[in-house]
Amino acid sequence: MTLTEVWQLLQEVKDPELPVISITELGIVRAVDIHEGRLTVTLTPTFTSCPAYQFMASGVEQRLRRAGFEDFRVQTVLDPPWSTDWISDEGRAKLREFGIAIGPPHGGELDAALEGPVPCPYCGSTRTEVKNPFGTTRCRSICFCHGCTQPFEWIKPL
Numbered sequence: 315m316t317l318t319e320v321w322q323l324l325q326e327v328k329d330p331e332l333p334v335i336s337i338t339e340l341g342i343v344r345a346v347d348i349h350e351g352r353l354t355v356t357l358t359p360t361f362t363s364c365p366a367y368q369f370m371a372s373g374v375e376q377r378l379r380r381a382g383f384e385d386f387r388v389q390t391v392l393d394p395p396w397s398t399d400w401i402s403d404e405g406r407a408k409l410r411e412f413g414i415a416i417g418p419p420h421g422g423e424l425d426a427a428l429e430g431p432v433p434c435p436y437c438g439s440t441r442t443e444v445k446n447p448f449g450t451t452r453c454r455s456i457c458f459c460h461g462c463t464q465p466f467e468w469i470k471p472l
Contacts, residue, residue, distance in 0.1 A: 334412045
C-alpha cells in the first residue's frame with residue numbers, strides 16, 4: 315500500500331465531535347511514514363487534553379487493522395502545537411456548512427484573528443457577537459448573528 319493510499323484511509327476517520335470533518339481535514343495527522351515495512355502515523359491533538367483525541371487515535375488503529383495492517387504505530391507529538399491554520403480549505407468549507415464558523419488562516423497573528431468580527435456560517439454577516447467564550451468544547455465559543463438571528467459556534471483561532 316502506498317503512502318497516498320494510507321492518507322486516503324485516514325480520510326475516513328472522522329472527528330467524533332464534528333463528524334462532518336475527517337482527521338486529515340482537521341489537520342491532526344502530521345505525518346505518515348513507512349520504514350522497513352512498518353507504518354507510523356503521527357498525530358497532534360487539537361489540545362493536549364482533548365477528550366476526543368483518544369477516540370481519533372483509536373479510530374486510526376481500527377481503520378488500519380481493517381485495511382490489513384499489522385505492523386504499525388500511532389504516535390503523538392505535541393510540538394509544534396496544533397493550529398487552526400492546519401485545517402484544510404475543504405475542512406473549513408465543511409465546518410461552515412455544518413454551522414460552525416472558522417476564520418481564515420492567521421499565520422500566528424492571533425490578536426488580529428481574535429479581535430476581528432466572526433462571520434456567521436449561515437448568512438456571512440459580520441454583525442455577530444460572542445455570547446460565551448466557552449462553547450461545547452474548550453476550542454469553541456458560542457456566538458450570535460444579528461443578521462439572521464442564528465446562534466452558532468466558532469472554532470477559536472489557535
